[in-house]
C-alpha cells in the first residue's frame with residue numbers, strides 16, 4: 323500500500339463525517355505525522371510503499387477518527403500560533419479564534435511593555451497553556467503566570483512550557499473561589515468556559531463526546547459566572563490602568579460588556595473574529 327492510496331482511503335471514509343475539504347486536511351495531518359514527512363517530501367514520494375507498521379497505525383487512527391475522536395487527540399499534538407502543543411483529553415484543543423486573542427494581546431503589549439516596570443501577565447483557566455506560552459515566547463522578559471483548576475490539564479500545560487522553552491509560574495486554583503496567595507498583574511487573559519446547556523444540544527458530537535466538559539460548560543447554567551469571577555479577581559489583582567483580555571461567547575457580547583462596565587472597567591472594546599463574530603473583549607481597570 324502507498325502513501326497516495328492511504329490518503330484516498332482516508333478521504334473516502336471521512337468525507338461523510340467531516341466533508342471533503344476537512345477530510346483532506348485530516349488525511350494530510352495524519353500522513354505527515356505517521357510518515358514524518360513535509361508536503362514537498364509527500365509530493366516526491368507519494369507512490370512509495372508504506373511499512374506494515376505504518377499501515378497498522380493508519381488503520382487504527384482511521385477507526386478512531388470514524389468514531390469522532392478529534393485528530394489532535396489521536397496525534398497527541400496540535401499547532402497554535404506557530405508552535406506545537408501537546409494535547410490530550412484533559413485539555414481543550416486550542417482554537418483559531420484564541421490565536422486572534424493572543425495576537426491582540428501581543429500587538430498591544432509590544433507597544434506598552436517599555437512603559438511598564440516589571441510587566442506581568444496571568445492567564446486564567448490555562449488548559450494546554452497555549453495562551454501564556456505563546457505570549458511568553460514572543461515577550462521573554464514578561465513575567466508570566468497561569469491558573470488552572472484541573473490538575474491533569476496543569477500537567478499538560480507544564481509539559482508544553484518545557485517543550486516550548488518558556489518559564490511560566492503555574493498554580494492550581496479555582497477562579498470561582500481562589501485560595502492561593504496572588505500578587506497583582508499588569509495584564510490578565512482568559513478564555514473561560516462559556517457554553518450553556520441550550521448550546522450543548524447544537525454541538526458537534528466530536529466536541530461533546532471527547533473534549534473535557536470542565537473546559538466547555540458553565541456550572542449551574544449561568545453563562546457569565548466565570549466573567550463575574552474574573553472581574554472580581556481583577557478588581558483585587560489587576561494593577562490600576564492594567565488590561566484584561568477575554569475570549570467570550572459570541573452570543574453574549576453586549577451582556578459581557580455590560581457586566582464589565584458594572585464592575586468598574588473602562589475603555590471596554592468588543593472585537594469580532596475573522597468570521598465576524600463577537601469573540602473578544604479588552605477592558606482597562
Ligand SMILES: C[S@@+](CC[C@H](N)C(=O)[O-])C[C@H]1O[C@@H](n2cnc3c(N)ncnc32)[C@H](O)[C@@H]1O
Pocket residue numbers: 413414415416417420446447448449450451452453469470471472475495496497498513514515516536537538
Ligand atoms: C475554554 S477552556 C480554555 C483553555 C485554554 N486557555 C485555551 O484557550 O485553549 C477553559 C479552561 O478553564 C478551566 N477551568 C474550568 N473551571 C475552572 C475554575 N473554576 N477555575 C479555574 N479554571 C477553570 C478548564 O479546566 C479549562 O482548562
